[in-house]
Amino acid sequence: xxxxxxxxxxxxxxxxxxxxxxxxxxxxxxxxxxxxxxxxxxxxxxxxxxxxxxxxxxxxxxxxxxxxxxxxxxxxxxxxxxxxxxxxxxxxxxxxxxxxxxxxxxxxxxxxxxxxxxxxxxxxxxxxxxxxxxxxxxxxxxxxxxxxxxxxxxxxxxxxxxxxxxxxxxxxxxxxxxxxxxxxxxxxxxxxxxxxxxxxxxxxxxxxxxxxxxxxxxxxxxxxxxxxxxxxxxxxxxxxxx
Amino acid sequence: xxxxxxxxxxxxxxxxxxxxxxxxxxxxxxxxxxxxxxxxxxxxxxxxxxxxxxxxxxxxxxxxxxxxxxxxxxxxxxxxxxxxxxxxxxxxxxxxxxxxxxxxxxxxxxxxxxxxxxxxxxxxxxxxxxxxxxxxxxxxxxxxxxxxxxxxxxxxxxxxxxxxxxxxxxxxxxxxxxxxxxxxxxxxxxxxxxxxxxxxxxxxxxxxxxxxxxxxxxxxxxxxxxxxxxxxxxxxxxxxxxxxxxxxxxxxxxxxxxxxxxxxxxxxxxxxxxxxxxxxxxxxxxxxxxxxxxxxxxxxxxxxxxxxxxxxxxxxxxxxxxxxxxxxxxxxxxxxxxxxxxxxxxxxxxxxxxxxxxxxxxxxxxxxxxxxxxxxxxxxxxxxxxxxxxxxxxxxxxxxxxx
Numbered sequence: 001x002x003x004x005x006x007x008x009x010x011x012x013x014x015x016x017x018x019x020x021x022x023x024x025x026x027x028x029x030x031x032x033x034x035x036x037x038x039x040x041x042x043x044x045x046x047x048x049x050x051x052x053x054x055x056x057x058x059x060x061x062x063x064x065x066x067x068x069x070x071x072x073x074x075x076x077x078x079x080x081x082x083x084x085x086x087x088x089x090x091x092x093x094x095x096x097x098x099x100x101x102x103x104x105x106x107x108x109x110x111x112x113x114x115x116x117x118x119x120x121x122x123x124x125x126x127x128x129x130x131x132x133x134x135x136x137x138x139x140x141x142x143x144x145x146x147x148x149x150x151x152x153x154x155x156x157x158x159x160x161x162x163x164x165x166x167x168x169x170x171x172x173x174x175x176x177x178x179x180x181x182x183x184x185x186x187x188x189x190x191x192x193x194x195x196x197x198x199x200x201x202x203x204x205x206x207x208x209x210x211x212x213x214x215x216x217x218x219x220x221x222x223x224x225x226x227x228x229x230x231x232x233x234x235x236x237x238x239x240x241x242x
Numbered sequence: 243x244x245x246x247x248x249x250x251x252x253x254x255x256x257x258x259x260x261x262x263x264x265x266x267x268x269x270x271x272x273x274x275x276x277x278x279x280x281x282x283x284x285x286x287x288x289x290x291x292x293x294x295x296x297x298x299x300x301x302x303x304x305x306x307x308x309x310x311x312x313x314x315x316x317x318x319x320x321x322x323x324x325x326x327x328x329x330x331x332x333x334x335x336x337x338x339x340x341x342x343x344x345x346x347x348x349x350x351x352x353x354x355x356x357x358x359x360x361x362x363x364x365x366x367x368x369x370x371x372x373x374x375x376x377x378x379x380x381x382x383x384x385x386x387x388x389x390x391x392x393x394x395x396x397x398x399x400x401x402x403x404x405x406x407x408x409x410x411x412x413x414x415x416x417x418x419x420x421x422x423x424x425x426x427x428x429x430x431x432x433x434x435x436x437x438x439x440x441x442x443x444x445x446x447x448x449x450x451x452x453x454x455x456x457x458x459x460x461x462x463x464x465x466x467x468x469x470x471x472x473x474x475x476x477x478x479x480x481x482x483x484x485x486x487x488x489x490x491x492x493x494x495x496x497x498x499x500x501x502x503x504x505x506x507x508x509x510x511x512x513x514x515x516x517x518x519x520x521x522x523x524x525x526x527x528x529x530x531x532x533x534x535x536x537x538x539x540x541x542x543x544x545x546x547x548x549x550x551x552x553x554x555x556x557x558x559x560x561x562x563x564x565x566x567x568x569x570x571x572x573x574x575x576x577x578x579x580x581x582x583x584x585x586x587x588x589x590x591x592x593x594x595x596x597x598x599x600x601x602x603x604x605x606x607x608x609x610x611x612x613x614x615x616x617x618x619x620x621x622x623x624x625x626x627x628x629x630x631x632x633x634x635x636x637x638x639x640x641x642x643x644x645x
Contacts (some may be wrong), residue, residue, distance in 0.1 A: 067558060067638050088562050095560025102642065106555040110257050120559045122246055167559070 014174065014207055015041040015064065019073035022059050033059040035230040036073065041209065043174070046201045048218035049211045051227030057211055058179070060227065064209060065098060065177045066090040078174075095123055099168030099206075103180035105160040107152040113163045114139060114148035120171050138170040139163075142196060158189030165196060169206070176200065178210040182217055194220045244572070251573040255580070265541040266581030268534025269621060273585025273614045274592060275527035280610040281593035283520030285602035287513045292603075294505050294512070300339075300469040301372060302479055303503045304331075304486065320499040322461035325449065327489060331465065335481045337473035342368035343462040345452055351445055352417040353405040360401050361444040362418055364452025370396075370429075372468040380412050380427030383448055391450035395423040399431035400442040416445070421455055423447060475504045531617060534581065535625035542574050542629035553633050554641025567634035574626020575619055582618025586611055 022034040034056045041047055051057045062068035063075055067090075069083045076082070077097070082090060094100075099120075107116045117135040126134070139148055142162040152160050161181060168176055178197065182190035198220055200206050210221060218224050219238055226233045255262045304327075306320040328343035346363045363369070367382045380396065387394050395416060402411055415422040423445075432441040453460050469478045479502045486500055546553070553566055561569075590606070597604040 062639050065558070088564075091557065091560055091562045094558060095562075098560075100555075100558050102555075104551075106551060106558075106642065108552055108555070111253070119556070123556075123560045123562075123565060 013040050014043045014045075014078060015039070015209075016076040017060075017063075017070075017073065018076070020060075020063060020070040020075055021072040022056075022063065022068070023071045032230050034063075034070070037230075037232060039225070039232065041207065043207055044201070044205045045223065046198070046208045046221045047210070048221035048224045049209060049227065050213060050215075050218055050224055051233070052213075055227035055233075056230040057227040061177060061179055061209070061211055064175075065100065066093045095120070096171075097174045099171060099173035099176040101161070101164050101168050101176065101178040101181045103183035105152070105157075105164045105184075107160055107163055107167075109153065110151055112149050112151055113144065113155065113166075116152070116163055117166045117170050119167060124171065134170055135166070138166040141169065142166040156189075157185050158192060161185065161189070161193055162196065165193070165200075169200060172204070173206065175207045175209065178208065180211055180213070182212070182214065187216075190214075190217060244568075247568055247572045248576060250569060251576040254573055255577060261541065262577060262580075265538055266534070266577055266584070268537040269531060269578050269581030269618050270534075270585040270588060272527060272529075272531035272534045273582050273618050274589035275530055276524055276614050277586055277589025277610060278593045278596060279523040279527055280520055280607055281590065281605065282596050282600065282602065283516055283523065284605040284607050285593075285597050285600075287516045287520075288605050289602045290512050290516065294508060300471065300473070300475055301505045302467040302469065302475055302482065304465040304467065304482060304500060305463070305503070306500045308497060308499065308501055321490070322459075322463060323465055323500075324460060324462055327486070328462060328465045330485060330489060331467060331482060334485055335467075335478060337470050337478050337481075339468045339470045340368040340371040342366055342372050342466040343449055343464075344369060344466060345449060345457060345461055345463050346444075347452065347456055349418050349456070351401055351405060353411075353414065356405045358401055358404040360398075362452065362456065363444050363446050364449040364456075365446060366449055369446065369466065372466040375432075376430045378428045378430045379410075380425070382427065388448045388450065391448055391454050393421055393423045393451060393455070394426045394447065396427035396429060396446040397425055398429050398442040398444045398446075400440050401445055402428050418445065418447075419456055479504055528617075531621055534618075535578070535621035538574055538578055538581075538622060539625035539629060542570060542626055543632065545573075546570065546629050546633040549633075550636065550641045550644040553636050554638050554644065557636065557638035558642060563634040566636075567630045570630035570633045571623065571626045574630065575622035578622030578626070579615070579619045582615045585618065586614055589614070 017037050017039040020034055020037040020039075021032070024031045024033060037056075037060060049057045049061065059068070063070055063082075066077065066082050066085075069075075069090075074081050074083060077093065080093075082093065085093070108119070114132075114135050117138050118131050121131040121134060136148065139145060142165050144159060144162055144166065147155065147159065152163070155163065161184075165181075176197070181197070182193050185193065194217060197208055197210070201208050208221070210217075212218050221238065223235065223237055225235050304323070306322055308320075323343065325343055328341050332338060332341040342365050344363060344365045346361050348359065349362045351358050351360050351362075366388055369375070370377075370382060377396070378399065382396075383394065386392070395418070397405075397411060397416070405411070405416065406414075411425045411428060413425065415424050417423070429442070429446075434440055449462070467478065467482065469475050482502050483498065486502075487498065490499060492498060556566060590611075594604050
């Protein structure tokens with residue numbers, strides 16, 4: 001199995017998976033979602049994760065996002081073994097280092113765009129004034145200046161996803177995990193979203209791991225990992241669009 | 243952070259005003275019921291107290307038999323008093339303003355075609371003095387009438403109304419047990435007492451007349467004594483007890499076969515009764531608070547299910563279990579506190595209306611208002627905890643997948 005990422009000089013192994021296995025259920029009914037994954041993602045990388053449904057990519061993303069823990073093997077985030085952490089400690093890891101973008105946006109209904117963006121800062125106990133100014137900056141960075149008071153139902157899908165990206169980016173996370181971020185969008189909106197992600201990756205050096213099944217979206221990433229039946233089937237470098 | 247959570251809860255409640263108000267309706271009704279009951283109860287107590295104060299707190303009553311607290315009442319085997327006893331009290335005890343020996347019978351009073359069943363009280367002019375009665379018209383008994391046991395009477399205003407209607411009764415005769423009594427006076431109405439009895443429903447005749455012509459004995463069933471202003475009723479009470487023990491030859495160490503009650507004691511007995519009643523009604527009302535709490539729990543559980551994805555999102559972006567728990571708990575508490583607040587307003591309003599209707603004073607009890615509010619908030623904590631824990635324990639992966 002290929003464990004080498006794009007090991008550039010000065011790059012820092014941010015994420016390491018060593019023989020990660022995930023089994024759901026026990027005995028006869030046991031379902032092996034992951035069968036020994038070895039993976040390394042360095043700081044500043046933009047990685048696309050592909051594979052058919054049931055291939056283990058979602059399980060892998062859940063583990064990467066510290067939402068789940070491996071059954072066997074080790075997942076090291078900045079050298080910390082996440083599998084040994086409690087639920088609360090993993091929540092704190094997410095709070096301080098990770099950003100999430102979901103396929104279905106997952107914005108809070110009947111809550112203004114700005115308040116949605118402020119949400120992760122509330123959990124970081126950032127005072128209201130600073131929170132507001134940072135959320136406004138993030139809204140501007142995703143090109144939604146002037147839409148702050150709109151609620152999700154008043155925004156288009158592309159705009160909603162941009163609010164979600166602003167929400168993920170407002171904390172300046174080390175890693176942005178995006179699960180099918182363009183899954184619900186047409187090609188024009190998809191391109192806008194991908195351009196946005198690429199900019200964050202290149203300008204701010206934020207590491208992005210993105211699940212997609214669209215090859216045209218995957219090419220925005222510099223590296224593509226393909227899952228099949230719970231193992232990494234192939235890895236390839238691409239030039240990256242941008 | 244807590245303030246943020248409160249704001250968040252307020253926003254959540256505002257999002258669904260209709261449902262939120264229906265949710266807290268149980269609490270509103272519960273709190274309103276408690277406040278109404280307790281306020282009206284307090285008003286009734288205040289009324290009783292003031293009525294008794296009107297009667298005169300310097301009033302003492304001596305009755306034969308021991309006062310038993312609880313079932314059984316007064317023991318009736320003890321010897322009755324005699325007129326001598328009342329005279330002895332008037333003569334030998336200092337600080338006494340007036341003494342009235344009293345005996346009474348239930349009789350039919352007849353005038354023309356009208357008849358009315360009433361209490362016939364035999365006493366002296368002292369009775370009018372100790373019980374604060376004022377003559378509306380006519381006169382008191384004369385010394386001669388009292389001494390000779392003449393058949394004259396003074397009517398309470400109820401008896402006058404029932405027998406005479408608009409007619410002037412002075413100078414006419416009323417028949418009591420086939421004896422004609424000349425009406426010499428009519429009393430001013432005192433109205434209903436707070437214990438629900440009609441104070442004006444009686445006929446006053448000389449004590450001696452009652453003893454000789456009606457009862458056929460020389461018993462006095464009770465003696466009223468009013469103390470002079472500025473004299474301690476306790477002191478007078480002790481003196482009377484000593485005197486009566488002496489007169490009734492009760493040896494040392496034996497219990498009294500009579501009792502002296504002052505009105506303050508009566509006040510405390512009566513307010514005690516209303517307090518028990520108030521507590522009972524309050525307890526019934528508290529049950530509806532519990533029911534209201536269950537309503538809140540129900541809606542919070544629904545809310546947790548509806549907002550599963552939101553909870554998942556919050557957990558994913560770094561909310562701790564504690565944060566989610568607090569969010570839902572605070573929401574439940576804010577809801578129930580709102581219910582408490584509205585319930586207090588509603589309760590005070592209906593208590594004010596009820597007080598007017600029942601003609602009792604409106605007595606604001608700040609204590610019960612505070613307790614009702616705290617209790618409703620506590621209902622939020624107790625019944626909000628379970629749904630909040632459900633929310634906090636959600637698996638973020640499952641929650642995010644929830645449709």
